[in-house]
Amino acid sequence: MSKPEKIIPLIQKKSIEALLEKGERLDGRSPTAYRSVRITVNAIERAEGSAIAEIGNTMVIAGVKMSLGSPFPDTPDKGVLIVNAELIPIASPTFEPGPPGEEDVEISRVVDRGIRSSEMVDLSKLAIIPGKKVWVIYVDIYALNHDGNLFDACMLAATSALLTTQKPKTVVENNEVKLLEEKEPLPIKTRPVSVTFAKIGSYMVVDPSYKEELAMDARLTLSFSENGDIVAVQKGLPGYFSYDEIMQALEIGEKISRDIRKHLPPIPTSASND
Amino acid sequence: MSKPEKIIPLIQKKSIEALLEKGERLDGRSPTAYRSVRITVNAIERAEGSAIAEIGNTMVIAGVKMSLGSPFPDTPDKGVLIVNAELIPIASPTFEPGPPGEEDVEISRVVDRGIRSSEMVDLSKLAIIPGKKVWVIYVDIYALNHDGNLFDACMLAATSALLTTQKPKTVVENNEVKLLEEKEPLPIKTRPVSVTFAKIGSYMVVDPSYKEELAMDARLTLSFSENGDIVAVQKGLPGYFSYDEIMQALEIGEKISRDIRKHLPPIPTSASND
Amino acid sequence: MSKPEKIIPLIQKKSIEALLEKGERLDGRSPTAYRSVRITVNAIERAEGSAIAEIGNTMVIAGVKMSLGSPFPDTPDKGVLIVNAELIPIASPTFEPGPPGEEDVEISRVVDRGIRSSEMVDLSKLAIIPGKKVWVIYVDIYALNHDGNLFDACMLAATSALLTTQKPKTVVENNEVKLLEEKEPLPIKTRPVSVTFAKIGSYMVVDPSYKEELAMDARLTLSFSENGDIVAVQKGLPGYFSYDEIMQALEIGEKISRDIRKHLPPIPTSASND
């Protein structure tokens, strides 16, 4: 859904920068302070997995639905993962109804890359009859309240929903897949976390609030796997970063990702799928 | 197709209400008088069933096409019925070209419910190979001239087209469906009829004309099966009804439905499908 | 993609007509002179066939992709040909992004008719397992620079791409189609060429430039097969032609088509497909 032009008076941008020069932010945080994170899982019993992620006043819900389907022709021996984020007008006066716009698409694809590149879900364990029947995982993400940093909030909601997903066990009889009553978690290998930075004038802050986003020139989202590897990067908006700014964000981001990860549900055990 | 805002001068609404206070209407009818109904069937030889329905100057055409297809997964042993009404710009200067809008969708769904809830067509007799091959009935309805009360006109055209539909007989040989030359009617159980009321100010009239529709605050469509049961109800527009008004509409509507039904083609006999 | 209204000052149209009265044109050509034609084939190695066609400064690219698919139900024993032309905004300041508009659709269909009616590609030789598996030929045409006469340029690019297409040979084993390494050309029977005329005031010119198109009242595209038969005709724009004008265009057009055909790649030999 497309957003109307978000305008911020120049004077407000200047006052944010003036504060940053003193190392301060509008809401009292330090430049490297992340807002409080809260994850609520299993809010939607009807979904196979679900989570509400809150970062300060930003709130996002994600639900996981599992179904049996065909694999993609180029990956016949893997399950299918589809991530879809929508910035619905519930979440902000600047969001409008309608089909997903470029911002929705960008968030969907960045979350998808964070999950896929980190190999969070072992898709090779989700092919039931390779080439024929595989598990299809739909992760649908809906923004409920937008107070900045929807990228990280969507990532948190999506990964938390996947971490708590319970799908039916299956048996194959005469080349037919039978779903059993018994449930099991997804085969999870790591818990990727994204950390987003905003550049405002010549300053960098982590986890921008909505007001800071209005003033930001560029955005940098870094996703880290459990062992600190970088698994997805996305620079956004018509500003730029220096080499040093990126290296600095990498150091700080990786540290923060460890703190945030503590709020995530644990990696489920006995995720064997054979 | 969306309609531009239909505006009626307040003075015209007031004059309609003043007439109604005296129990009179613009076109001389009494509040409970329905306009003349005319049904012309088999206008389109190429369709399996067709009918033009006229209510006064309102004119609607419906055509039925039958094809073989797959059942819906949740009703494997039933045929499929799909109703689609379009308010094409031929019918009124207020209708615009484009994909169906919310008014088209509402009429489609209300006609669909009237037919489906009354079990007019015995869909269970239209499964040829249950779970595999069933008859798919498409009812396409096009408004040709809009002088008010399109809901009832669309319902009349759709039911008349279904009542006169002739489909090929079938035989199943080696799990293949063969269409025979010989034709037979659809398995019809009842002939639902809808009766629409308009509330204008504090008055109720049946079968509103276009001018009355411009002045109406709320709309109530009641559909009745052959034995007088209520099979579909739809209140529309941003007005309201009192409890008594609804009960009164029920009594009057049921009587009128009997009169209208006399204009419908008879229920076809020998509708056996086995 | 829809074009914004193309406006030409009346005075410019008048000056073009004044020139034409003297048998002259803006770019110095005579009314029956075609601009220089240039065909570059195999520009896109990744496509099975490709060609860039230039008529003066008008430039169009076409690519052919071949895939295995199902035949159309009404022609089970034939391959499938799909032609798609898009007037992308690269080519002209008057073209806008968006889904194909009526001009794109008209060009696609006129090119399609020229190829299909002339039976240029022997589609009956492209059914591998009749009724089940046939070759599907996609011809995608993109305008790159619009200096008038896109109809002929699109036709030239499309036919040249088809003439140079190389598809894998196939064998059928146990009712499965196997693609071989070895390549072969398409089974081509003739090389249709279209010639477009513009009527400006009471004058006719062949191969209109962009400036002439802005002034033209009507357009006439005639397609000829190798032996001079007429295989497609399309009159366009809200002007008209006299009987004599059409007959004259026929005579001139046929002659010009022979000249243009010399620029086309030859008909490939050994196009047997059995």
Add this chain to the structure above:
Amino acid sequence: MKSDQAIKLLNDEGLRLDGRRLDELRPLKIEVGVLKNADGSAYIEHGKNKIIVAVYGPREVHPKHLTLPDRAIVRVRYHMAPFSVPERKSPAPSRREIELSKVIREALEPAILVEKFPRTAIDVFIEVLQADGGTRCASITAAAVALADAGIPMKDLVAAVAVGKINGKIALDLNHLEDQYGEGDMPVAMMPGLKTITLLQADGIFSKEEFKQALDLAISGIQVIYRKQREALKKKYEKMIRTVTGGGS
């Protein structure tokens, strides 16, 4: 030409499957003023084609920026009802319907005195209720009558018919079967009084000689259709006179 199956479309006496001679039109019926709301309307039965046309305008244009300062814009929507053809057609406009809307508009517009109504739109809505070959031509024939019924000033009517080639012979007014199994199809529209051609399309294979013969045949058919158009308009006009002067309906 659309199908390989060789089908005998002419019998030994040279008559067509529906009994017509090669130069014979199908039965044609035109009714004027069939719709109450439209500013002008017409219903045509041409062979088994059944088509209804409504004209609205000249009227205001929304959005405004589509208007032209010196003339009316003409908008045409050609649409086939899903039940008009043997296999149900999706109601969404196909590429064919988009092209035909364009060429029909361009066939009608030369006849309309668009400069009389600057900054307005003239809308022509065509609904094919039953299709039997030659729908674009029958649509044009009916639309011209509906435009006249709407009181839109015109240079002339526009009348249209398709000619084609069946079993090697040029034939007038192809029906669906002849269109499908014939070797060529050529729809032609004219302003018959002004002798100008406003629509010309063809597919199939025509030699130059055949093309000329086909166009000549089309022109002669169009004259017959033109007469029917004027009769239909006259009939309505007389009826109006009778109604106004109390002569009854």
Add this chain to the structure above:
Amino acid sequence: MKSDQAIKLLNDEGLRLDGRRLDELRPLKIEVGVLKNADGSAYIEHGKNKIIVAVYGPREVHPKHLTLPDRAIVRVRYHMAPFSVPERKSPAPSRREIELSKVIREALEPAILVEKFPRTAIDVFIEVLQADGGTRCASITAAAVALADAGIPMKDLVAAVAVGKINGKIALDLNHLEDQYGEGDMPVAMMPGLKTITLLQADGIFSKEEFKQALDLAISGIQVIYRKQREALKKKYEKMIRTVTGGGS
């Protein structure tokens, strides 16, 4: 009525599968002001339905030509999250969602004093997070509270509930199973204080007697829901008072 399978929805004591009596509502929970950005908001759990509603407005309308000179326009978007139902739903609006958006708007609008805010829009966005039968009614109940939370002046709240027919008996507040395997479904919305019906739909088969009985039952259920709505609003109001006067959260 949507399925032929005869399913026993009432036990021998006349209780329903979830243990309710025929005239008993499902558990109902309403929270007010759950979203920070929206001008008003509400979250409802009605049975296993979980629905969130945001209200924005009165606010400017884009594009301008949609405005009305004498009143606010009310826009409603009813949407089901893909994960709200057993089989994932496509996120694109279905015909059902388009119809429900319309009837919900027409159920709420009679209560809103739209003439107080000419040339503005009041937007109601409804997201069904989990569906369990009766989502349109629960949506209306929550939306009315969200409108009040936004400070939009209203004649009355609007409360809604569906009644239906299961195993031949009229029952209040159908859940998903009863909706699917019952013989009739009738959603009703009222301005309870004004005793006026602003939404009424039905499908299934009801005799005239059953219809009256069902409508009476709906009205009695709506009174209970109305009380819950006012309690929820009062609770938020008291909380605000406490916050303002330093009483803490």
Add this chain to the structure above:
Amino acid sequence: MKSDQAIKLLNDEGLRLDGRRLDELRPLKIEVGVLKNADGSAYIEHGKNKIIVAVYGPREVHPKHLTLPDRAIVRVRYHMAPFSVPERKSPAPSRREIELSKVIREALEPAILVEKFPRTAIDVFIEVLQADGGTRCASITAAAVALADAGIPMKDLVAAVAVGKINGKIALDLNHLEDQYGEGDMPVAMMPGLKTITLLQADGIFSKEEFKQALDLAISGIQVIYRKQREALKKKYEKMIRTVTGGGS
């Protein structure tokens, strides 16, 4: 990383399948001013990528309300021709194309002096005619040249290249095969003169050390590309001079 199949992308001498060293660019050819109508244009062959870019603007914006009072808007359409990839791509824009249009725009815009042209649009249209890995970077490289060719004032050019990880090694300028079977891909765009990064994306798995190494390698590659861009522009400029002064083509 997109496929599990372990493919040997480096031979025993550490050379890549196409014979390149790890830090070696593919052949690169840039032509300026290839399209007559566009205000600026460029054609790039980078490896087997073949991409054409047209720039129109600064020009008027329709609809008006999209304009900005203090600067030009930049609009980018990145599109792949259906025949540019092994399996025909649908011509409708995919989610990938929508995202890439956005990030390419945001990579170019920092270099454009947008505040010089308030209330206008600068349109960049990119058509990928053949794709071979790294199309977004080649598109940026060509688009910057096309912008310069259009005479749009810029702070610097923007040059771009992708780095990645193949068989555990950091490699410059991945081709399609290396992209598909490698372990990571990182497209980078810079204003090379200003040393600022305007596009940065990554997927795959990079340790912090690898990431730094990859970014360093990208920056060195970008300097080479930057030189090629300036050469291409200079060549055209010289050609223009020659033409103007009668030196011939």
